Amino acid sequence: MSVLTLRLAGPLQSWGASARFARRTTESAPTKSGVIGLLAAAAGIERGDDEALATLGALRFGVRIDQPGTRVRDFQTAHHGVTGASMPLSERFYLADAVFVAALAGETGVLTGLHAALRAPVYPPFLGRRSCPPAHPVELALHDGDSVHQALADEPWQAAPWYRRRHRREATVSLAVLREVDEGEHDADYQRDQPLSFAAEHRRHALRTVVSRTVDVPHPDAALRRAEQPRHDPFDALEASA
Numbered sequence: 001m002s003v004l005t006l007r008l009a010g011p012l013q014s015w016g017a018s019a020r021f022a023r024r025t026t027e028s029a030p031t032k033s034g035v036i037g038l039l040a041a042a043a044g045i046e047r048g049d050d051e052a053l054a055t056l057g058a059l060r061f062g063v064r065i066d067q068p069g070t071r072v073r074d075f076q077t078a079h080h081g082v083t084g085a086s087m088p089l090s091e092r093f094y095l096a097d098a099v100f101v102a103a104l105a106g107e108t109g110v111l112t113g114l115h116a117a118l119r120a121p122v123y124p125p126f127l128g129r130r131s132c133p134p135a136h137p138v139e140l141a142l143h144d145g146d147s148v149h150q151a152l153a154d155e156p157w158q159a160a161p162w163y164r165r166r167h168r169r170e171a172t173v174s175l176a177v178l179r180e181v182d183e184g185e186h187d188a189d190y191q192r193d194q195p196l197s198f199a200a201e202h203r204r205h206a207l208r209t210v211v212s213r214t215v216d217v218p219h220p221d222a223a224l225r226r227a228e229q230p231r232h233d234p235f236d237a238l239e240a241s242a
Helices: 032-043 050-057 108-119 148-154 161-167 220-228 235-241
Strands: 002-013 060-067 070-076 090-106 139-144 172-179 189-197 204-218
Touching: 002 032, 002 108, 002 148, 032 050, 032 060, 032 090, 032 108, 032 189, 050 108, 050 189, 060 148, 090 108, 090 148, 108 139, 139 148, 148 172, 148 204, 161 220
Parallel strands: none
Antiparallel strands: 002 090, 002 139, 060 090, 060 172, 070 090, 172 204, 189 204
């Protein structure tokens, strides 16, 4: 068993768990269906291949919020290309300047193949919508073990330098984790983002369990500041003059 970790960062992200007519919202963190869709695209899995999708859907999923970002709204207008008639007005919501670490646990062979696919993707990855490309390669590492929570606790903080400076006085930061429930946990909520089919004619999602936890991660810049501080002992001058 292994855990594959991903860094999801870009100017804009949008992770919708539901869509209602002309209003397309985003969750505050990546959805399982969105991340599985990214992996399926990288591996070249076609939309109607539900059997191949089931293998990815069986992976256990969790996400860490390294930098929550800001929610922004895009107000869109359009006209019919032939008649020129006005189309319904629409609202689309995004997360700007957000950074997340996602983790997927499962069979080592499956995750090794996905890790390789992310390095040479068949279709380019995107962060929830095709208009939201990632700012960097998304693959981080392949960990031994089967604990999503431990893999998310082990990954270094991925926030941008300008955001880390806001917490420069903290040696460690506490980051929120949203992950599927482990055995013995009973305080789960439910979210309908377990993908069953991405086929255009019958997209289907099921409910999955989600628990909210935190992990403490070292602040790399805080450690650097401590190392750079010169040693100061006021008695050094007295000893030198004695």
